[in-house]
Amino acid sequence: MPAEGESVATIVGVATGTPDGGVAIVRISGPQAFAVAGRVGVMAQADRAGTLVPARLRGEQLLVAVFAAPHSFTGDDVVELHVHAGKCNVADIVARCQMAGARAATRGEFTRRAFDNGKLSLDEAEGIAAIIGAQTDRALDQARRLAAGELGRGVDTVVGAIADLRAEIEANLDFPEDVDDEGKTAWLAEIDRWQRELAGWLARFEAGRKGRERPRVVVAGPTNAGKSSLFNALLGNDRAIVSATPGTTRDFVEAELMVEGWTLQLVDTAGFRDGVDAIEGEGISRARDQLAGADLVVWLEAADAEDAPERPRDDARVLWVESKRDLASRRGSWRGVSVIDGLGVDALRLEIRARISAQAQDGWIGLERHRDRAVETSAELREAAALIGTSMLELVAFHLANAELRLAEVRGRSRLGPVGEDVLARIFARFCIGK
C-alpha cells in the first residue's frame, strides 16, 4: 500500500474472462475512476452506487455500473463499462481510458487492491484464483469454500487462542516461580489442543490436493478379463479395442467419464500376465504405474478364469469386480458385471462415484502455502511445549509469538502488518490480467 500522501494510480483492465461472450466489462478502479469515465464521455454518478445505468460512448450503447469507495470489489471508486465484446472494440475503450489518465492494470492488480484495502484476506484471494482455475466440480467446491473464508475463520480461531495463551504467559514473566505445576499443565494442554487441530488439517491435506485434481479410476487385472469391454461399457462407447486375443491392450487408454455431475478420468490398461514380448512387457509396466497413481482401482477378473497370481493389496482404493457373470460366478463376494447383458454396469458406475466422493469429503481445503505455514506453526508450538517445564518462560512466549505470526501469514496479515512483498507478488502474479 502506498504511503500517505503518495498518489494511488487509477487502473483499467478487462474484467470479463471469456473472449467469446457478448458483453465485455472494462473496469476502472482508483481515486480518478469517475473522472476517467467522464473524460471518455461516460457520466458516472457517485450517488448511484452499485446500479447499472444506460449510457453512450461515441454512439455505442453501454451499461455503466458505479461503485463508490469503499463499497466496491477493490475498495476504490470503481466504474465498470459493460460494452459490446469484440477484441478491437474492447481494446479501443481500454486505450481511451488510458489516454484519459488510467494505467493498464497488471496481473491480479484489482484483487491486490482489494487485499491492500482490507476487503479480502490473502487466503480468500487465493480462493478467487482457484475458482477461476478450477477444472472440476470438486476443485470448484473447495475453491468456493476458500474464497468464502472457511479456512481463514479456522486460522483466526487458532491464532487468537495462541495469542491469548502468550499474553497469559507473558503476564507471568516477572515471577516465573509463582507458576505452579497445575498452571503449566493447563498451558501444555492448551498447546496440545491446537497442535492436534493443526495435525488434523495436515493429515487431510493430501486428500484435499487429490480432490482438486480429476480423480483417476484405473481398470486393471489379468489379460482377457474383459477390462476393455468394461471400460467401453462404463463410457457407453467403443473407445478401446476388444478382442478374444489375450494381450490386446498395450498402451493405456484414457477417457472422461461423467457420473452424476462428477468428471472422472477412466483408464484402461494392459492385462497382467507372464512370459510376454518386450512391447507387451512395456504395456504391463505402464499399467503398474497407472495402478500406483490411481485414486480408485477397478480390479477385474473373469468368472471363467482361475484366480490371478498377483493382485493389488486389499484396501479402500480397490473395488473387486468379477466379469463375465453371464458365463459363471466364482468369486461370490465380488461385485459382478457382464457386458453381454449389461448386468451390474450402471451399479458399478454409481459405486465408483460413491467411493470417489467419499474420498473427497475427507480433504482439507488448504493449499500448499497454507500447509507450509501450518507445518511451521506446529514446529513452533512443539518448541514452546518443550520449554514449559523450564523457567525460561520468555522463550516459551517467543515461540508462541512465532507460531502466531507463521499462522497469521495464511491470512496475509499478522499483528505486525502484511506479509512480505515477495509472497504477495508471487500470489497475485498467478492471476490473469483484469482480475
Ligand SMILES: Nc1nc2c(ncn2[C@@H]2O[C@H](COP(=O)(O)OP(=O)(O)OP(=O)(O)O)[C@@H](O)[C@H]2O)c(=O)[nH]1
Ligand atoms: N461372455 C462374456 N464375454 C466377455 C465379457 N467381457 C468381455 N468378454 C470377452 O472377453 C474377451 C476379452 O475382452 P477384452 O475386453 O478385450 O479383455 P481385456 O481384459 O481388455 O484383455 P487385454 O486387453 O488383452 O488384457 C473378448 O472376446 C470379449 O468379448 C462378458 O461380460 N461376458
Ligand SMILES: [Mg+2]
Ligand atoms: Mg484390453
